[in-house]
Amino acid sequence: xxxxxxxxxxxxxxxxxxxxxxxxxxxxxxxxxxxxxxxxxxxxxxxxxxxxxxxxxxxxxxxxxxxxxxxxxxxxxxxxxxxxxxxxxxxxxxxxxxxxxxxxxxxxxxxxxxxxxxxxxxxxxxxxxxxxxxxxxxxxxxxxxxxxxxxxxxxxxxxxxxxxxxxxxxxxxxxxxxxxxxxxxxxxxxxxxxxxxxxxxxxxxxxxxxxxxxxxxxxxxxxxxxxxxxxxxxxxxxxxxxxxxxxxxxxxxxxxxxxxxxxxxxxxxxxxxxxxxxxxxxxxxxxxxxxxxxxxxxxxxxxxxxxxxxxxxxxxxxxxxxxxxxxxxxxx
Amino acid sequence: xxxxxxxxxxxxxxxxxxxxxxxxxxxxxxxxxxxxxxxxxxxxxxxxxxxxxxxxxxxxxxxxxxxxxxxxxxxxxxxxxxxxxxxxxxxxxxxxxxxxxxxxxxxxxxxxxxxxxxxxxxxxxxxxxxxxxxxxxxxxxxxxxxxxxxxxxxxxxxxxxxxxxxxxxxxxxxxxxxxxxxxxxxxxxxxxxxxxxxxxxxxxxxxxxxxxxxxxxxxxxxxxxxxxxxxxxxxxxxxxxxxxxxxxxxxxxxxxxxxxxxxxxxxxxx
Numbered sequence: 069x070x071x072x073x074x075x076x077x078x079x080x081x082x083x084x085x086x087x088x089x090x091x092x093x094x095x096x097x098x099x100x101x102x103x104x105x106x107x108x109x110x111x112x113x114x115x116x117x118x119x120x121x122x123x124x125x126x127x128x129x130x131x132x133x134x135x136x137x138x139x140x141x142x143x144x145x146x147x148x149x150x151x152x153x154x155x156x157x158x159x160x161x162x163x164x165x166x167x168x169x170x171x172x173x174x175x176x177x178x179x180x181x182x183x184x185x186x187x188x189x190x191x192x193x194x195x196x197x198x199x200x201x202x203x204x205x206x207x208x209x210x211x212x213x214x215x216x217x218x219x220x221x222x223x224x225x226x227x228x229x230x231x232x233x234x235x236x237x238x239x240x241x242x243x244x245x246x247x248x249x250x251x252x253x254x255x256x257x258x259x260x261x262x263x264x265x266x267x268x269x270x271x272x273x274x275x276x277x278x279x280x281x282x283x284x285x286x287x288x289x290x291x292x293x294x295x296x297x298x299x300x301x302x303x304x305x306x307x308x309x310x311x312x313x314x315x316x317x318x319x320x321x322x323x324x325x326x327x328x329x330x331x332x333x334x335x336x337x338x339x340x341x342x343x344x345x346x347x348x349x350x351x352x353x354x355x356x357x358x359x360x361x362x363x364x365x366x367x368x369x370x371x372x373x374x375x376x377x378x379x380x381x382x383x384x385x386x387x388x389x390x391x392x393x394x395x396x397x398x399x400x
Numbered sequence: 401x402x403x404x405x406x407x408x409x410x411x412x413x414x415x416x417x418x419x420x421x422x423x424x425x426x427x428x429x430x431x432x433x434x435x436x437x438x439x440x441x442x443x444x445x446x447x448x449x450x451x452x453x454x455x456x457x458x459x460x461x462x463x464x465x466x467x468x469x470x471x472x473x474x475x476x477x478x479x480x481x482x483x484x485x486x487x488x489x490x491x492x493x494x495x496x497x498x499x500x501x502x503x504x505x506x507x508x509x510x511x512x513x514x515x516x517x518x519x520x521x522x523x524x525x526x527x528x529x530x531x532x533x534x535x536x537x538x539x540x541x542x543x544x545x546x547x548x549x550x551x552x553x554x555x556x557x558x559x560x561x562x563x564x565x566x567x568x569x570x571x572x573x574x575x576x577x578x579x580x581x582x583x584x585x586x587x588x589x590x591x592x593x594x595x596x597x598x599x600x601x602x603x604x605x606x607x608x609x610x611x612x613x614x615x616x617x618x619x620x621x622x623x624x625x626x627x628x629x630x631x632x633x634x635x636x637x638x639x640x641x642x643x644x645x646x647x648x649x650x651x652x653x654x655x656x657x658x659x660x661x662x663x664x665x666x667x668x669x670x
Contacts, residue, residue, distance in 0.1 A: 119511045123665050141415055141513040149511050155504035164432070171425025172512035174418025216508075 077127035102270035148222030173220035430526025479601030489531035493571030527568025556631030
């Protein structure tokens with residue numbers, strides 16, 4: 069069964085903006101699904117319609133087979149949502165916020181109190197439970213929204229940029245937490261501007277741009293379609309001149325750093341073989357640019373991912389969608 | 401973050417149970433808000449009522465003498481109680497629901513499985529709770545200034561509950577349409593206050609000329625105050641049966657309107 073099934077979903081706002089232009093999308097039960105797109109692509113509108121915060125113009129959406137028109141209450145009881153913007157009462161305590169949220173889903177108060185303790189402890193907010201929420205840090209507020217969304221133990225958890233503005237340590241611990249929830253069977257739909265986050269966590273991906281789904285694939289399949297990647301090698305001994313690696317485009321960044329472009333028809337064994345033959349000892353290696361980011365930029369610029377220009381070299385994908393890239397970079 | 405231990409998914413509770421618990425949660429939250437900011441929700445009504453009793457009851461009232469055969473302070477006491485009930489029932493819902501809209505935490509309820517009629521009922525009940533709390537507080541104050549005789553307890557309770565409900569629902573509608581804090585204050589300032597002052601709180605409409613008396617009957621607050629006053633004094637400017645019928649109809653119409661608007665997403669959804 070699909071956790072989410074959307075057909076022909078359209079949304080035209082009163083000001084005439086067409087936010088969604090006939091979206092078709094299926095998310096399988098148990099999936100960890102990335103929904104990516106530049107700002108204004110329609111992600112939040114799509115989530116808003118599924119969670120009934122926005123009225124759709126046309127189309128159909130089902131949550132675990134429950135149509136949001138015919139069985140709205142049942143459909144909504146399956147969903148937990150962590151919105152992009154902070155949307156709890158800043159003057160209430162974290163404990164009150166999560167207990168009340170459970171109440172809105174019909175969880176009796178004694179059970180809600182037990183769950184509040186469990187989730188506030190798991191999200192490291194238990195010692196803050198009695199203070200006003202306004203005093204929480206940005207990361208704590210984000211975690212509070214996750215705790216709140218889990219109080220009724222939803223089958224589908226929708227996270228709209230849950231780690232925005234959260235420091236790297238907290239973000240990584242949130243990733244672990246979300247992985248565990250997913251492993252327990254909760255379907256997760258994640259939107260994020262941190263493409264590394266989507267690449268790390270998600271098994272399937274859809275990219276939305278201009279109100280349309282422009283790509284829908286398994287994450288691994290999509291990444292395999294990347295034409296060229298650039299790898300950065302740190303070497304032990306200083307290099308006096310750029311080494312010749314036959315068949316590979318090479319750049320000497322500094323005397324200890326070498327960049328090598330590897331196309332999808334080649335493999336890294338060849339690079340290592342040539343480096344070894346030249347007596348160059350590699351200390352470490354990394355991808356120069358996030359692979360998903362390159363694919364993302366190609367798609368939102370209207371180029372296909374199979375376009376040979378789609379490569380992980382610097383300097384590409386800087387066109388009309390530069391704003392989206394800037395956003396992704398600004399979040400690092 | 402520690403290990404997640406989600407239990408096996410429990411079977412969903414019946415939707416009626418969900419609605420009942422959801423309704424209670426909204427009311428408990430509203431009650432918590434009233435108590436948390438009691439200095440803004442309860443105290444001002446008590447101070448206002450005290451001032452009215454001191455100035456209109458004691459200072460002016462002595463010169464006014466009897467009204468409809470009753471001591472003036474005794475006559476205005478039900479009106480002053482009702483005035484505070486009206487203002488506070490309305491004010492509670494308009495402030496709380498608009499605050500939830502403004503702070504976006506209304507979304508907590510909108511994404512939940514609660515149907516819109518439960519949300520309206522919960523907020524309206526919250527307004528009634530504040531109306532009753534203030535009503536009791538002002539009644540206690542009035543006992544220091546006037547002798548309150550209970551003529552018909554059921555009429556008192558029915559009048560205060562219906563009036564409180566009507567204005568709580570009115571506050572909900574105001575909050576739905578309001579786009580900023582200024583618009584939250586428009587109705588109380590330009591509609592509610594004049595209607596209350598002309599609603600027979602401080603005088604009997606028998607003192608008015610015929611045309612003014614006819615116009616006064618259009619004022620719904622006159623009927624509410626009249627029905628409430630009847631419960632204390634056994635006399636009223638209005639027909640009690642008509643007054644209660646009007647109140648029941650008004651409450652039903654306002655409730656239906658609020659639910660219909662919320663279903664359409666007026667003021668909360670695009």
